[in-house]
Amino acid sequence: MITKDSIENLKTHLDIVSIISQFIELKKSGANFKACCPFHGEDTPSFVVSPVKQIYHCFGCGIGGDSIHFVMGYEKLSYPESLEKLSSMVNVALEYDSDYKQQDLLILTKINDYYQKLLVSQENASNYLQLRGISSASIAKFEIGYCSTSSDTIKFLKQNFLNLADAKEFGIIDSGQNGLYARFIERIIFPIYALNNKIVGFGGRTITGHNAKYINSPQTKIFNKSQLLYGYNLAKETIYKKNEIIITEGYLDVVMLHQAGFNNAVATLGTALTNSHLPILKRGEPRVIMAYDGDNAGLNAAYKASLLLTNNKSNFEGGVVIFTKDLDPADMVVQNRTEELNKMFLDAQPFSLFVIDFIINKFDTHTPFGKQNALKESNDYLNTLNPIYQDEYAKYIVSKLNVTRNMISTNVRRKNKVQLQQVDISELEIIKTILENEFLLDMTLNTIDINMFETHKEEFNMIINDKDNPILRGLLLNEDIKIYNEKQLKLKLIMMLVKFYEKKLEQIKYGQYEDKIKQIKYIQKYIIKLKMGILVPFKSN
Ligand SMILES: [Zn+2]
Known part of the structure; x- marks a missing residue:
């Protein structure tokens, strides 16, 4: 293991602009540098590198991070591998602790x-x-x-x-x-x-x-079995080149598939695919093909893997190939059925369709009861998917179960673009300001409540719970969003509080409240103080 101290030492020697310049050409643009993103195809540069913040961020695909992340992504290396690469690039030695030599x-x-x-x-x-x-x-x-x-x-x-x-x-x-x-x-x-x-x-x-x-x-x-894939070391290059990985269940499947020219085959080590495998699979973002046996164990494993690979957070492209009984990829290679295998991999059933079929097949859909359960369970699965896919696969369920589209509910929230007005910008400006300045962050947290944000609650919440989120990184590098000084921020917070209290006043006026008069007076007192420029912290009651 590389020692923490030597990693910290290495980091102080890394300049993100000179590191990234060794891989792609950067052009100066204001305080930052720009390039066409090397991680997604584009013609106009939306890849920004900040020498001040020592981070990069792509406004097109959302990818970003520090020098180490860049080398990991660009060179397809693991974290320790990219540390080793950087250490030789900047000529700073790493130290290893005696965990094992x-x-x-x-x-x-x-x-x-x-x-x-x-x-x-x-x-x-x-x-x-x-x-x-x-x-x-x-x-x-x-x-x-x-x-x-x-x-x-x-x-x-x-x-x-x-x-x-x-x-x-x-x-x-x-x-x-x-x-x-x-x-x-x-x-x-x-x-x-x-x-x-x-x-x-x-x-x-x-x-x-x-x-x-x-x-x-x-x-x-x-x-650690659940973090390893057999054959990955040999398959790596082809996986990147073909942008595809085939995952099988056994060592012999891998050996035989390679023998037949499928050099992108790997296998789990007698275990199911787990969350811990996902970081390996994400490298280079290949299409993933799960090639499993058609027995119950194989079908169940393929089902679980498909759930893992399609939920909103992971969202892998690819599909499932099931080998019919008594036949496995190794046997097919021996029988010279390479063409057939190739076709099977090409025609892999997309993960989500496989899952929906698997769910529906559990029920007898000829009975109203079975149909209802199949509908409910497949609809529940649909709602775990990335919103773009929900509508697409809703149609599939409609046709499979022969129901009407309005019987399926999706949880796709469509943000109304027209709503993006001034309020958004100033909320984002507040968020950017307190992201940069810890003192102002404390002041803000002590003064307002998350519910006062109308459109950017989520980002405000990220500051506390998910500071490394790419959305925040993008905000930091977005030069259209201003940063306030303390005085400006105070004024913005006061405006936010006033708006909040005025809204509350309206609610009380038209609502059924006891002690109406008392509450109105109480809130009015707050508003007066705020309007005098005094930042009175919010109290929930
Ligand atoms: Zn990009």
Whole structure:
């Protein structure tokens, strides 16, 4: 792990303009620099870099952040990888803490070499791979190996003076009542690489009929199944080039798909797709294809993955391919059905349609009761989607269930453009001002209430709860929005309070309130003080 101190030190050496200039051409524009956004196609520059704030922001696609974020996005690197890249760009060294040292990891590479050599000498193991149609080129590419008995592995570790404590820590061996034993016994071995191209664990398939067909390394400091995708290190380049990733359920599927030319295939490690996988999938924003088996387990997994990939927050493009019973992608490659596979991937069923079908299929829609439930559940799902898709998929539900469109309710809120008047600008100016100045932020929080904002409640709330939101970053770099000094801000807050109280007065005048007169007098007193220029803090009662 890179130490926090050395990251902070590196950050002080980063100048965002000179960093970004090394990747794209920036043109000076006022206090900032501009370019056509490298993350979305455009002809007029809406990508702004601020040397003062050391951030960038694209007004077209909303992407933005600091130098580190830029390198992550532009070079498709993980956070630590981009730190390493920046450290060499500005020639400032990083320090690593002793959580685990790079040389400790060598033990995984050495045991991997050993497994690979064993495969060559073990006829039953190489026969098995041959039988499955795996070519020797694939064996080399994926560094497929074989582990024999427990005592063989331990003998190898000891003879090569490898640290047994490390071997235990990284899940190669463990200790039980009878001493040390190897975790992988008589299995085909698939080394698993992390995003940084280092081996972090292994997957093993039994060839001697062991109970568990597949096992993986246990959870270790560096091996976390739900954050890894098998084959990603080899598939990465094609994923970016093709802008597509195929996610399968097994190691052999990945190996065989690559063998047939689908070099963008990866697999989850015997687990479902989880939230923790999403950061990897977001890299380069490829179309995602989930290629799953047609059994119940596969269908359920595809359903859950589709929910994960389509909810409003993630919103991935792509779809599901289901392999009919007794047929998996590996079998199809062996049978030379590559063209057919290609067509299946092209025709993947969009995630949302797959989910809606899955939901509707649970019910007997020939009965009114079943139809009603199918309608309700699919409508509930519809409302979790990004608003643009809701209308589109509402039509699909209409046709699938043969109901009328008005039976489906969407929660799409259409903001009325005409409403964007002066009030918006001054609300945004207040928000921008207090975003820049902590003292004025405190003053504002002590004086007004969020409900006094008419159109920009959400942004005001973000200052407190979601300060890194791109909307706020865009606001900071929007030169059309002014920043107030303390005196100007006070005046704006007073105007806001007066407006709020006057509205309240109206409500009281025309409403049914007890103590009407008393309340009116009370509020009028506030308004008078405010109009005299005294900033009286808001009290809810
Ligand atoms: Zn952009």
